Amino acid sequence: MGKPWKYLLPLVLAMNLTAGAAVAEKVKFGVLTDMSGPFSDLSGAGSVEAARLAIEDFGGEVLGEKIELIFADHQHKPDVGLNTARQWYDVDGVDVILDVPNSAIALAVNTLTAEKKKIAIYASAATDRLTEDSCNGYGLHWTFDTYSQTRGAARALIEQGIDTWFLLVADYAYGHSMEEAMREAVTGAGGKIVGSVRHPLQTLDFSSYLLQAQNSGAKIVALASGGDVTINAIKQGREFGLQQGGQRLASLLTFITDVHGLGLDMMQGLQFAVPYYWDMDDQTRAFAKRFHERTGKMPGEAQAGIYSGVLHYLRAVKAVGSKDSDQVLTWMRDNPVEDMFSRHGKLLPNGRMVHDMYLVEVKSPADKAYDWDYYRVVSTIPAERAFRPLSESACPITKGK
Amino acid sequence: MANVSTTVAAGVAPASGGDRTRTLHRAIFIGLALMLAVAPFLVYPVFLMKVLCFALFACAFNLLLGFGGLMSFGHAAYFGMASYVSAHAAKVWGLTPELAILAGTAVAMVLGAVFGALAVRRKGIYFAMVTLALAQMVYFLSVQAPFTGGEDGIQAVPRGRLLGLISFADDRVLYYFVMAVFMGGLLLIYRVIHSPFGQVCKAIRENEPRAISLGYRPLHYKLAMFVLSAGLAGLAGATKAIVFQLASLTDVHWSMSGEPVLMTLIGGIGTVFGPIAGALVVVSMQNYLAHLGAWVTVVQGGIFILAVLIFREGIVGFIAGRLKQQL
């Protein structure tokens, strides 16, 4: 024995040493995302591209050094995600982790980020625990959360008389947060939850759950899953004749990629809240055009959010003249976030970035005028009402202040 | 896999070894300890700790296969369950890390005793299937049991202080603890193999009817081996939970059961040191090919196929054959 070590160890050593040699003042972003799984359309390669666009728009350099960008696929495994993040912070010199489309992994990264005094900007993790009980100030929640998705839309639906709800929930951090938020929002608006069921994250067959939903007699079956899982559930709901039975299926956290995937036929008339729609004004359209040229798709909510987050961070680094996390964060909080994504944007001390949200309605196939023409903006939900106010936040570092 | 280990052992020196073999083994142990002692100054300690945890896991698996003749395809159950228990004990009960790890190991042994009692009644491929299916039962329980945190796992597990005194916040401090656990586990395995108990297990593996006629009860020996192996796998899993501050479904998933199989196959089935080499290769590969995403699976599968088709003796088995020494 001994021999394989003799050959292998130097190899391992060499690889590690080179990896460890990071220059101190170089700013480095790491996009920790889903490159191949159910959320890869709404985040994934598009998120990486959005970050790249932001870096380019900023000029590609800060503090006299080239800005770097790396990415990795967390495969929806908390251990893979956390280990990648740890290695990025410890060995690869990453300053900011971006995106993290999986609430469980985001929560794990959040703890680690505070421990290492780095910064994480979440664009596609939905759980509001990031800025509530698990909040630490170093994790910034940029685009939406379970609160922002449930409040406005639930009220709108209940006002139309859709007041008995059945919840079909993905059994992980996001689903649990969403379930809680929906319970709050629905009962708060005078509706009633008549049943709920939790399913594993990557469920393929919903038949048994749909049967329970049908038997509950609820007027609406609300999904808290997201991505392909939601798409599958909606399809199978149709297969099992939910509509014939007079029930509606709705997903309050709907991404434009879901609408694109399912088609207007299935989605028309649905209302929900979005943080961003590419076809709102010239600014959003200009960005969308450039994004589309690179990826062949219109930017989604999370992707646009990443662009905004990266830009705001880089501005802070430039203004402060250092990438010291505490100084940078102070600047980020003290200055408004205004760009093509964010209107009336402000970063709260708990890490929540509040900005205007929009209640949209999915167009009918007949109303669609061009590709990706999917939404009609019904109303703007102003920033201070769209998100949970700081006074109600359970965040331990801001509570009682 | 009786044939497997005998074919490997066939080209090697007699089992009793000799003074020369013993001296060589002692030298390897000391060399290994020295190498591990300096390693964290050269290599990222978290990576090293991962290698050590998996090396111990693979050694535990190999104890059962290489020396007990039983191939388990469900060792993730013990590894993962111990990882959950240890994480839970450290986080919720606030136990010190060494107690949390002991708790995890103990639970793994109990689980091993229950599953082992069921599984050792079968042999060969049946044994593999039964262990696999039992492990999958643990997986589904872990998905649903509240204490495991389902898809989220148990996160933010505190590393804590050894005996309540020495803080494990520093990676290097923790590393030396993990190294001690690993070396302890390895020494235990080594002693067991060379004990009278180990010799009886070997006799059973090679010729069960004969062992029965000599008055041994194979089921008892197999079960004891199984429990020991499960316990050591649990020790590895419990330690990993403290290192990474996380216990998750990955640890109990059946693909985790495949990892020690691959490591042992690459390193050399039925060799004492083979699984360590195998773990180093596999973990390094996973680490440095991580950016390739799903290609890692493809490469790993390819290695599986090649190892089975053309390199069945494994790295250490190959070297042992060349040196005509048991390693």
Next chain:
Amino acid sequence: MFELIGITPQVLFGQLLLGLINGSFYAILSLGLAVIFGLLNIINFTHGAQYMLGAFAAWMLLNYAGIGYWWALLLAPLIVGALAIVAERLLISRLYKLDHLYGLLLTFGLALVIQGLFRNYYGASGLPYAIPPLLSGGHNLGFMFLPNYRGWVVVASLTVCLTTWYMIEKTRLGSYLRAATENPVLTEAFGINVPRLVTLTYAFGVALAAFAGVLAAPIYSVNPNMGADIIIVVFAVVVIGGMGSILGSIITGFGLGLIEGLTKVFYPEISATVIFIIMAIVLLIKPAGLFGRAT
């Protein structure tokens, strides 16, 4: 009576029917495994990946060649079966003289490679495959709304299982297969080409998996991971039924689907685990499986 135990007949019958549908997949897959195991003595770990390949073959036929569901039902098993022949000749056949566990390891590795490749090219999120127009829609059975397609799955898989059983137990070709399973050496000494029989049997078992894959495509969407987890359940089904027993694997497959459906009604928390619990009990009472011969 139903009201007494707090369960409506709607829920009970509905879940039982869904259980039967799941059981259809268990039955076809475990049948294929049993056929292969009988002759090759190999637990085909690639079975799940080959099930997935069947679904992908159907998807590719549709998207690259414009060939629809009904032809895919025939062609996909043939294509995947042909691939299985290559795999058997090139890889698996080299291991027959070794411990059977090497076969398990090899097919495990092969499954990793296949699943990894498809994840790379097609992502893990699944591709849509529409229900054929002839079978879209559904019927209201009173206790539940049964989509026509799911009804078809039960019919198709029952037909395939019983045909397979008949072929193996009652035909000339089947008698060759049984003879080769029981005593391959003697069978070959009669002038029967046993290696070819082995290759074809493997291909046939795999083709069954591919057929199940095509059946599954419209239900589950076509996903590189679709076979990864179901295969472990099917292993448990095979262990319960007794390895190598043809009729045993069919009955156990459907039976366990039903039992799973029942647990979804009465005790949903253990529905994913119930098959494994049954397996443990069977192992305690009848180690060779319900229909297996003692080994």
Next chain:
Amino acid sequence: MAETARNVAQADPAPQLAVENLHAWYGESHVLHGVTFAVKPGEVVTLLGRNGAGKTTTLKSIIGIVGRRTGSIAFAGTETIGMVSRAIARLGIAYVPEERGIYASLNVEENLMLPPQVRPGGFTVEQIFELFPNLRERLASQGTKLSGGEQQMLAIARILRTGARTLLLDEPTEGLAPVIIQQIGRTLARLKQEGFTIVLVEQNFRFAQSVADRHYIVEQGRVIDMIANDELDANHDKLQTYLGV
């Protein structure tokens, strides 16, 4: 042809089966150490010898189901030492193994119909039923539910169907009642009459004497002697030392 068979082996120009310097191994153990003998067309010869002498292994080597074998086995002039067993069978050799090899998972009819025809001119099913009337009634029974005698008849019957003219029979009388042994003896006599070439492994040398033309004595993996059937009585003492009877 049957008459010429009584002459010594080397006098005949074309043996049906010629085994020369045959070595065979099971795994690591070397079982045959140079077996040499020949069988002429239409001849019935037996291999006699103690248990473990290598008789069964010799038959297995001829049909090609022993792990490793070297030397030469020529069948009707064709060298078969490198051939796989199914190819050897296809040349027209059929084999009845020790303990008959009836398949438990096949019924009697399936057992009967299993071996494929390798040559034209095999027995028809009707002819077989004439020879073994018992089989006709038991067609639907499971193969191993037959009595030992019936199983032996089935084992012989199924190879007669194939058209093979050279038969290798491994202890066809083992464990059978005298009446049955007589029936099998009659069958072999008829086959001999029809010109079949038969190699018989026997322990029961009374039976062997009643059917065979010549006897080869096998000991420790070699053929050590050959005794013509009509000289058997004269060599009784020699035989006794060989076989220990």
